[in-house]
Amino acid sequence: MSFKILFADELKGFYKSKVMIVLWVGLPLLSLLFHYITPNTEGFPISSIVAIILSSVGGTLASAMLSTSIASEKMRHVYDLYLIRPVKRTNILLAKYFSVYLCLIIATGISLTLGLILDQIFIGNLPEYVLNQTIESLTISMAAMAISCSIGVFFGIIISSVPVATILSVYIGNQISAISILPTVFLDFIDPVIFSLLIGPIAAVIMLTVSSILFSRKQF
Amino acid sequence: MAQQKKVSNNEALITFQNISKSYNNSLVLNNISFTINKGDVFGYIGPNGAGKTTTIKILVGLIRDYIGKVYIEGKDISNVRQEIYKILGYHPQEAGFQNWRTVEHALRTFGRLSGLKPDHLELKITEVLKFVNLEEARNKKIIHLSGGMLQKLRLGQALLNDPQILVLDEPFTGLDPSSRYQVKNLIKSLSLRGITIFFSSHILSDIQDISNKIGILNKGRLIKIGDPNELQSEFLIGNIIEIVYNEVGNPCQNLEQIDEVEKIELGAPNIQFIHLEANADLDNTIQKILRSIADQKCKMRNFQILKPSLEEVYLKYIEGDIK
Known part of the structure; x- marks a missing residue:
């Protein structure tokens, strides 16, 4: 029950604080901007470019958002008023994580749809291999974002200083989220989609479990 | 003023038994034991760093790693947290709210998290806002509230679940004289409703006005406990x-x-x-x-x-x- 309330609340919070709008408008705009700055992509579809941009920018942004939000709320004792009620500490973290992740999925959906529309206009009907490539990029992006977000939660929990938590989550989040793609670059026999579908949730669950244990032990 | 004070019924409600707490090898609470009876208005005094907030955080469950036992109605609080949440209201000293919320939205969230049914919650929000005199700020964003209004909101959220025990950590801090007077009156009226109140403050005149029992804490040790008159009477020797x-x-x-x-x-x-x-x-x-x-x-x-x-x-x- 508390998860539902907290999740809805977090979404509302992101909506009210304009973060959601920045994500939903900013990321598609960024993709468009990229297209117009470098229009000669030598036939490379915009949708694929969008997926690549999202995986780096979206993940970094989400990771920073989560670490900043958790570290600052922790510092301002916002959680004290939750924890004196029948609320599981894990639910506070999960609500934050999934609300940011959901916002990212929606932003990704909007950006990719926009990319596909532009591809349709400028390239015409896309060959199947291009669509497959886009789906592949998207899957990898989502896995990378899942990992980045969990790293953001982790640093938000363990670090008290907002700037330090942000810097660490952005830097280390980016590095660690690369595990969703790196092995497939060096080992041809690994299917990138299946690998990222496996590694993304597994890494995220591990990080969230560790964060949750640390948060549960924390004295407020 | 003294006639308005609620008299406790001598039935032990909260018992701290040999509580000690350290932070990084520094002893913050040193084996403190005391009892608060049903209906008591217990004022907890001590200089900064004496351990008042730590005691309060142990009682409300924000600090769970300590030595000793705390009992509410004879039950060890570490075993019955879910029950305790239902009867406890807590006004923290410095808790922040998420700034994007309105006053009403904050209360609604806390009420829902406390398990209040939607119909009852709406009535309760109106009642609480009226009680703490924040009706006009109902739709105000929290970021636009003054310090006094925030204190009242902190008190308001603590009252949503009709607590039997109200724990207030420095409720007068940062208030101007007028707001302090208002909050003091709110606490008095709550005590007259039979709510057991445990509050800390370093403003002694406020404690003297409201409390029927006082605990003096210094350097983590409870050095004296008694009613205000008792404490003053000790000084009549050689007076x-x-x-x-x-x-x-x-x-x-x-x-x-x-x-x-x-x-x-x-x-x-x-x-x-x-x-x-x-x-x-x-x-x-x-x-x-x-x-x-x-x-x-x-x-x-x-x-x-x-x-x-x-x-x-x-x-x-x-x-x-x-x-």
């Missing part, structure tokens, strides 16, 4: 008697010859201060003084034992004058 005469320049003579009178001072031509010895038998000495006054036919207008203020009592304890 001062003030006598006001109705004729200027005509104070009674030879009172210093009475046993157990240490010295006599003149406060004004018609006012005498009689200092008694530390071990004086108060009743006996007063009787002798009154007899002497009557024998000399001095015209006395007023006779009173000067009580130390609670502030003096507190400072004496904190400075270690009384062991």
